[in-house]
Amino acid sequence: MWIMKPPLGEYYDVNGRELLLHREGSGAPAVVFLPGAGAVGMDYWDAQRRAAAFTTSVFYDRAGTGWSESVDLPRSSAEVTDELDALLRSAKVPGPYVLAGHSLGALYARHYASRFPDKVAGLVLMEPAHEDYRAYMPRELVERWDAWDPADALPDELPGEILEFYRVLFEQETADWPADLREPLVDSHVSREWLLTGIREAANIEAVRDEIRAAGPLPDVPLIILTALAIDPFKQAVSAGVPEKLLQAENDGKTRLYNEFAASVPRGENRIVEDAGHVTLPFRRPDAVVQAIRDVLAL
Structure with missing residues (x-):
């Protein structure tokens, strides 16, 4: 279902689909926020509005997610990055861009940079998905992931207590936001449709990783990774039954991976954020x- 009348943004036609984009500020390079799977552009509003104080700052919803028009999911990274390129042209957002990608959005940001190197001035990757992530994880944790069946993740009827649990979490993370933004965002996040969208969009993650592997090197641009280490209520909720020692081992593994990833490019850096988790990073530490x-702009 395509939910009309979002709290922020305007619609732009991209290949016959109406996509939501919100922009503030002026100047270049523009920063563009790429949401993770299950996230939407407005989740990055606090960081986006702060960045608008010194440059053009944009968030958007990919087709099939958030308040943008529906499309069958999942899609290839080539489709997603072509769409982003067309949207930025349609919205007349000046390039080159600093791409701020979160989780799955970080894979798309890297792919865009590899495909359109002249259009990218820098990368900020928040808790990035990575094609080698599993290789840095303990075997027991990988086996648990492999045993998880996404078909069982969301039953036809979600128990009211589960929805209320997630509602409280999102309300806590957006407690200081204006009510006209917070309320529709939280209501939509706890809808079955939006919960399903995150699962659907990431269903082809292995194919997307293969696209990244085949894309070639990143351009020589500044890269900063933000690694969030808090095992907060969101992390606990999606990791139910996983011992804390394994969650700590995941943190250790991803820190090693991101350190090596940052060191693999000429101007890379990995920064540790102790007081936020994978989901809550843009909410807690804008x-x-x-x-x-x-x-990144200064480098």
């Missing part, structure tokens, strides 16, 4: 996100 954007 200041860390914006500082990384400032620093």
Whole structure:
């Protein structure tokens, strides 16, 4: 279902589909926020508005997600990055861009940079999905992931207590936001449709990883990774039954991976964020996100 009348943004036609994009600020390079799977552009509003104080700052919803028009999911990374390129042209957002990608959005950001190197001035990757992530994880944790069946993740009827649990979590993370933004965002996040969208979009993650592997090197641009280490209620909710020692081992593994990833490019850096988790990073530490954007622009 395509939910009309979002709290922020305008619609732009891209290949016959109406896509939501919100922009503030002025100047270049523009920063563009790429949401993770299950996230939407407005989740990055706090960081996006702060970045608008010093440059053009944009968030958007991919087709089939958030308040943009529906499309069958999943899609290839080539489709997603072609769409982003067309949307930025349609919305007349000046390039080159600093791409701020979160989780799955970080894979798309890297793919865009590899495909359109002249259009990218820098990368800020928040808790990035990575093609080698599993190789850095303990075997027991990987086996647990392999045993998880996404078909069982969302039954036809979600228990009210589960929905209320997620509602409270999202309300806590957006407690200081204006009510006209917070309320529709939280209501939509706890809808079955939006919960399913995150699962559907990431269903072809192995194919997307293969696209990244085949894409070639990144351009020589500044890269800052933000690694969030808090095992917060969101992480606990999606990791139910996983012992804390394994969650700590995941943190150790991803820190090693991101350190090596940052060291593999000429101007790369991995920054540790202790007081936020994978989902909550843009909500709890927009200041860390914006500082990384400032620093990428300065390099």
